[in-house]
Amino acid sequence: MRLKLVRYEPARIADWTASLSAVAASAKPRKWTAEEAAFIRNEQILCQLDWGHWAANYCSIMLGGINQSGLGKLELWESQRMLMRLVCECERTSFDAAERKEPADGILIAYHKARQLGATAICRSFLVHRISLWKSIAGFSASVDDDKILELYDRDKRIYDNLPFFLKPSLDSRDGSIDQQAMYLKFGRLDSGILYQTDAQKSGLGQGRKFDVSHITEAASFEAFGALTHDFFPGMPQGMHVLCVAESTAQGRGNPWHVWTEAIRKRKVVRWRYIFVPVYVNSARNRRTPPADWVAAVHTLAQAAKIEATSAEYMGRVFVPEKDFLYWWETTRNEYAEMGKLNQFYTNFPSTVEESFQFVTGGAFHPELLERIGMDVVEPVSYEFERSVH
Numbered sequence: 001m002r003l004k005l006v007r008y009e010p011a012r013i014a015d016w017t018a019s020l021s022a023v024a025a026s027a028k029p030r031k032w033t034a035e036e037a038a039f040i041r042n043e044q045i046l047c048q049l050d051w052g053h054w055a056a057n058y059c060s061i062m063l064g065g066i067n068q069s070g071l072g073k074l075e076l077w078e079s080q081r082m083l084m085r086l087v088c089e090c091e092r093t094s095f096d097a098a099e100r101k102e103p104a105d106g107i108l109i110a111y112h113k114a115r116q117l118g119a120t121a122i123c124r125s126f127l128v129h130r131i132s133l134w135k136s137i138a139g140f141s142a143s144v145d146d147d148k149i150l151e152l153y154d155r156d157k158r159i160y161d162n163l164p165f166f167l168k169p170s171l172d173s174r175d176g177s178i179d180q181q182a183m184y185l186k187f188g189r190l191d192s193g194i195l196y197q198t199d200a201q202k203s204g205l206g207q208g209r210k211f212d213v214s215h216i217t218e219a220a221s222f223e224a225f226g227a228l229t230h231d232f233f234p235g236m237p238q239g240m241h242v243l244c245v246a247e248s249t250a251q252g253r254g255n256p257w258h259v260w261t262e263a264i265r266k267r268k269v270v271r272w273r274y275i276f277v278p279v280y281v282n283s284a285r286n287r288r289t290p291p292a293d294w295v296a297a298v299h300t301l302a303q304a305a306k307i308e309a310t311s312a313e314y315m316g317r318v319f320v321p322e323k324d325f326l327y328w329w330e331t332t333r334n335e336y337a338e339m340g341k342l343n344q345f346y347t348n349f350p351s352t353v354e355e356s357f358q359f360v361t362g363g364a365f366h367p368e369l370l371e372r373i374g375m376d377v378v379e380p381v382s383y384e385f386e387r388s389v390h
Contacts, residue, residue, distance in 0.1 A: 106242030220257035
């Protein structure tokens with residue numbers, strides 16, 4: 001039977017899914033009608049081919065935007081769309097290389113960011129999409145400790161548990177088992193799954209294995225970050241379907257994450273791509289309504305000017321911060337300054353790459369002095385000397 005793929009509206013998909021699930025769960029299930037069978041097959045194929053369709057209609061997450069809570073479908077914030085644009089660019093480049101019979105690098109991204117921008121949510125969706133809809137896919141996830149790993153597993157299991165029956169593969173008996181500090185999410189019939197490991201893994205992160213899709217979170221905090229850059233990353237196969245995202249906030253200056261990401265940003269590491277996502281990009285986060293008589297402080301105005309001057313480098317366009325973001329920035333910055341932790345504020349909520357890399361411990365100069373000096377820095381203007389001939 002030939003099937004022409006149809007992109008149904010989300011409301012229609014929700015109605016179909018609810019009615020079909022009721023039939024499947026009933027005590028007396030029946031055969032599907034031709035129309036029902038066609039819808040199921042349509043969604044299985046379309047979801048396999050199109051992550052965006054699957055994510056918008058079937059990927060369940062805990063919502064985290066302003067005035068949002070509870071379970072909902074993944075609706076992309078601007079920070080996540082920035083990552084997706086780079087993913088698409090990498091995918092096109094890899095597919096073009098494969099068509100030319102050349103080695104394809106795949107999608108390898110160093111994701112340097114501010115806090116709470118939805119990085120983990122979208123990266124988990126990448127992995128679960130791939131392992132639940134494709135055969136023989138090896139996935140890998142790593143984070144700094146058991147709590148973080150359990151959080152990743154819980155996110156993945158939540159997505160899986162809320163999939164409709166026609167997109168939900170059967171679980172392997174090893175699901176959730178602990179074996180030498182490793183946790184698994186395995187789909188038996190597909191022979192696909194995710195291995196979860198911590199920074200403290202004694203045998204080495206992902207040692208002796210090759211993974212098609214992987215996600216490293218809180219990477220800057222890894223004590224064994226050298227094991228990633230020297231052992232795990234070089235061992236990833238070359239191919240157009242390979243995907244790996246290593247994401248983190250800065251967590252200090254001069255550490256391995258700083259050195260590695262800056263090398264990628266400056267194109268000294270060829271296979272990887274770099275993205276920096278600043279704090280101001282999302283209208284769904286980091287906003288506060290200012291009082292009617294609020295007047296922005298001098299350092300707030302300087303920060304607004306810096307954002308306008310640098311945003312095109314990160315977003316591809318000039319971004320003019322709105323009042324509610326600037327009021328949030330000023331009040332949050334003042335809270336950190338009051339506690340003597342201004343360096344942590346800029347690490348967590350940077351507007352530029354340079355802001356993010358702060359010294360973890362106090363130095364000889366007070367953070368507010370360094371902030372004031374930094375705000376007075378202007379971009380250099382190049383010029384040429386003209387040699388006069390006599």
